[in-house]
Amino acid sequence: MKNAIIGIDVGGTSIKMGLIDREGHILHTQESPTPVQEGYRRVLDVFNQMAENLLQESAYLWENIVGVGIGVPAFLDLSRGIVIEAVNLGWSQVPLQEELEQMWQVPVMVDNDANAAALGEMWIGAGIGTSNLICLTLGTGIGGGVIINGDIYHGVNGSAGEVGHITVREQGGRTCNCGKRGCLETEASATAIALDALEQVQKMSAGPLKEEYDRMGNITAKSVIELAKLGDSTCRAILEKAGIVLGKALANMCYLLNPEKIVIGGGVSSAGDILFDPLVQAFHGAVLPRVAENTDIVAAKLGNQAGMVGAAWLIRHSREERTPISGFSNS
Amino acid sequence: MKNAIIGIDVGGTSIKMGLIDREGHILHTQESPTPVQEGYRRVLDVFNQMAENLLQESAYLWENIVGVGIGVPAFLDLSRGIVIEAVNLGWSQVPLQEELEQMWQVPVMVDNDANAAALGEMWIGAGIGTSNLICLTLGTGIGGGVIINGDIYHGVNGSAGEVGHITVREQGGRTCNCGKRGCLETEASATAIALDALEQVQKMSAGPLKEEYDRMGNITAKSVIELAKLGDSTCRAILEKAGIVLGKALANMCYLLNPEKIVIGGGVSSAGDILFDPLVQAFHGAVLPRVAENTDIVAAKLGNQAGMVGAAWLIRHSREERTPISGFSNS
Secondary structure (H helix, E strand, C coil): CCCEEEEEEECCCEEEEEEEECCCCEEEEEEEECCHHHCHHHHHHHHHHHHHHHHHHHCCCHHHEEEEEEEECCEEECCCCEEEEECCCCEEEECHHHHHHHHHCCCEEEEEHHHHHHHHHHHHCCCCCCCCEEEEEECCCEEEEEEECCEECCCCCCCCCCHHHCECCCCCCCECCCCCECECHHHHCHHHHHHHHHHHHHCCCCCHHHHHHHHHCCCCHHHHHHHHHCCCHHHHHHHHHHHHHHHHHHHHHHHHHCCCEEEEECHHHHHCHHHHHHHHHHHHHHCCHHHHCCCEEEECCCHHHHHHHHHHHHHHHHHHHHCCCCCCCCC | CCCEEEEEEECCCEEEEEEEECCCCEEEEEEEECCHHHCHHHHHHHHHHHHHHHHHHHCCCHHHEEEEEEEECCEEECCCCEEEEECCCCEEEECHHHHHHHHHCCCEEEEEHHHHHHHHHHHHCCCCCCCCEEEEEECCCEEEEEEECCEECCCCCCCCCCHHHCECCCCCCCECCCCCECECHHHHCHHHHHHHHHHHHHCCCCCHHHHHHHHHCCCCHHHHHHHHHCCCHHHHHHHHHHHHHHHHHHHHHHHHHCCCEEEEECHHHHHCHHHHHHHHHHHHHHCCHHHHCCCEEEECCCHHHHHHHHHHHHHHHHHHHHCCCCCCCCC
16 A cells, blocks of 8 residues: 655755655654765665654655655756755755655655745645746745646746845845845845844944844844844844835746745744735735735745645656556555 | 647727637738727627638638637636726626627637737747747737736736836826826827827927827827937836836846746837837846846737737647646647
8 A cells, every 4th residue: 555655855954754645644754964064875774764754653654655855956857857956955966756666666756845845835834726826935945846737837947036146136135146236045044134233233332233242243134033032123124125126026926927926934934924915005005906906915824844844745746647546545 | 530720809999700729820810990889799890700711711611710819908706707997998797708608619718918919929929939928019008918928817806917007207207097196107108109299299380209299280199209210318217218118117027027038029129229228228227136137028919919829829838727628639
């Protein structure tokens, strides 16, 4: 009886792995630091150990597993399941799908981590019941996933949804890792929010943000969000600015794709209304009512489990495609 | 034997109608002014007269016609074939599909005119062989069509591809018909180009553009393009500016959709390299090489026949969908 899927979300910091049933329920999870420094082979060993632990604690066997889906922060050759470049993992040109299939002897499917998160939200999260959505993940960078007719849309070479580098400033703005200036992620990611806060701290002699900086020696987006929630006006203004930039950028995306939902997740989305209120207001200020009237902007629901769930969906969906529910049986 | 389709492109100025075979070849065409002032009923009469003429001159009968596709400059209820609002035609809430089906007793399909033009280019024009493309029509306004997996993508309420109102200026810019400022079409449409030229004329005491204005009492985008081709530097600069704005806007669209092709048509595209060179340069300056490397920017090929051809494709495709080539027979 094959009736569960393993979903993996591998990031630069941690590996999250879940045993997931055919309806998307998470049965068990494992989490482990990513041994980036020890290289690709060592990460595969950790995958294997985590999978064994996961099966053992849930009393499943490999013969119960339909397949393994994995989301990777990478530029991929999807047709062959090859990681072309994963900067944060230090991987280049690794045949991930093939090697995992050899290791586990089950079908493996690979996609980009932001795409996996989008699929997870569509399957059992904030996008449930919709099949046309844009998902944004506001983290260290800004990732995106475009879902069209119920499946991720990859574009001609897998780059669709890479919205972090959309240019949002006509002139100036910080220089991005990509080499350009004024990218969405240099204006509204966790990194941008922390840098905005640091700039403010330079101008301050006192106040909660200054105290936080003096205590920690640094400022993170997380502390900006916490202080904003406690009412700090500087921190609120930083998040409002990010919300406005995001709202305007989403308006332009809405003209092109007219999605049913826009789902916003990632650490920065935990700011809640402080971020979402200006975001939604800027969005509606920039998009014609007729174009926006059927588009809802909602917060993601699955937190950091979206990636593993969406990775599992890749297997769920591919089984459906071949013959309906062929990979599953109740017997 | 049903082996041809009638495609109609109805605009505020003229109605174009073509008899089109199953491979997209245009067998015969008709063109007639649109009697906008005389109202919707009169336009239907003109449709009917044109169709009768078209059949007569090509020795076809209604029984040879698989169906009629029609592209309308309108916001539509696609599921019911209703024109909700067509500002340039003065139509509001008209059941176009149903009335044409009653009139002609063949299947009728309706879509937006920019979408029809995109489909025409995909079928037999600049997008031939590709199934993921963005088409821009640079005319009085700027229309767009998004083709995903070989079919037009409508979005949740039919507004996908309405790229004319993407905001391209952070601050300022001309006020658009839509009420916003700094829309793509207030910067790079034929209207915008003519207005840019008029602004330049105010500052001039002599030169070809001033002479054109003095002779005609006005400046059109067409004359700006003609003078630019003759080497006038002011007119070249106006078109270059439009090209740069378009290139940057297309770069942002490319991050979201990573299309195989971007097809640019409409009257303004007749400027050729004077427009396309700065456009392509601005595009590549704003989009990461990896994201853009498989995206070609090309000029549309069908001119003002794209709409009628794409309208015919709607019927061609709907027949394919039901059962392959069911609507057609060779007997």
